[in-house]
Amino acid sequence: MNLQDAQDTIQAAGVFFSRSADATGAGRRQVVDSNWIVVDQTPSAGSPFGEIEAVLSAVKIGEPNPC
Numbered sequence: 001m002n003l004q005d006a007q008d009t010i011q012a013a014g015v016f017f018s019r020s021a022d023a024t025g026a027g028r029r030q031v032v033d034s035n036w037i038v039v040d041q042t043p044s045a046g047s048p049f050g051e052i053e054a055v056l057s058a059v060k061i062g063e064p065n066p067c
Contacts, residue, residue: 003058004033006041010054018054023065030058039065 001009003020010018022028023039030036036058043049059065 001038002034002061003030003036003038003056006038006056007033015049015051015054017051018056019052020056020058023057023059024063028060035061037061037065037067039067 007018007020020030020033020036022030037060038056038058040057042055042057043053
């Protein structure tokens with residue numbers, strides 16, 4: 001799922017502040033969220049979470065990734 005869709009899903013669950021991170025470790029900022037694909041998340045799927053607790057790790061679409 002792209003980063004924008006993932007953030008929209010989190011907001012639909014009633015949480016309006018999540019974080020994202022560059023999964024490569026390069027520290028790049030996710031400026032255009034729809035150009036990034038989520039490869040990991042904390043907490044894991046199905047776990048309860050609140051504001052600021054959701055962290056989405058992403059790489060740019062087309063980059064190698066573990067998924």
